Amino acid sequence: MGNSGLEWKRESSRKVFDCPVFCVNECICRSPDGQRRTYTVMDAADWAIVVPVLEISGKKEFILVRQWRHGSQELSLEFPGGVFEPGEDAPAAAARELQEETAWQAGKIRKLGEFRPNPALMSNTVHIFLAEDLHFTGAQDLDEDEYIETLQVKPRELIEGMGRPPYVHALMGSALTLYLREYPQLV
Numbered sequence: 001m002g003n004s005g006l007e008w009k010r011e012s013s014r015k016v017f018d019c020p021v022f023c024v025n026e027c028i029c030r031s032p033d034g035q036r037r038t039y040t041v042m043d044a045a046d047w048a049i050v051v052p053v054l055e056i057s058g059k060k061e062f063i064l065v066r067q068w069r070h071g072s073q074e075l076s077l078e079f080p081g082g083v084f085e086p087g088e089d090a091p092a093a094a095a096r097e098l099q100e101e102t103a104w105q106a107g108k109i110r111k112l113g114e115f116r117p118n119p120a121l122m123s124n125t126v127h128i129f130l131a132e133d134l135h136f137t138g139a140q141d142l143d144e145d146e147y148i149e150t151l152q153v154k155p156r157e158l159i160e161g162m163g164r165p166p167y168v169h170a171l172m173g174s175a176l177t178l179y180l181r182e183y184p185q186l187v
Helices: 090-102 155-161 170-182
Strands: 009-018 022-030 036-044 047-056 059-069 074-078 081-083 104-115 126-136 149-153
Touching (some): 009 036, 047 170, 059 090, 081 090, 090 126, 149 155
Antiparallel strands (some): 009 022, 059 149
16 A cells, blocks of 8 residues: 555554453554654454354355353354464464364365454454365364354354344454355355
């Protein structure tokens, strides 16, 4: 996009909060016209979201996970996914998260795209993957604080339910959009 005269320059950054999932930095930035301002930026690891598609007798179903979300204080039904491990690349993170959360492995996995979850406040990227040719391994491998139930959902149910509980995870809507770009016949 080039330099359009809209870029800000970060002059300094100071960590003001740190936890296992993210840290919060206070950043001093200079505007294009030279003004100094303070902004808060949340730094977190990148994460992957996986759109697992199971074919049963020529019909597609999504594999979703239901889990408790502490921010919204409710159960959420969403595509599996999670944070990259240190040094892990995006496809490996996607494959690992799929198997850990659902007990399914992908014979084929490919990237559909990526998003910045909230670029006004957050520095990380979410990578969206399609997982196909699925094989059931028989056992989840959950983190000690994960309690996850898997479900198979028909595409029409998911598409029609988006934006209403339990399909209210915004990044899931983003992942579904990328999937529908590839397979518009589902709409």
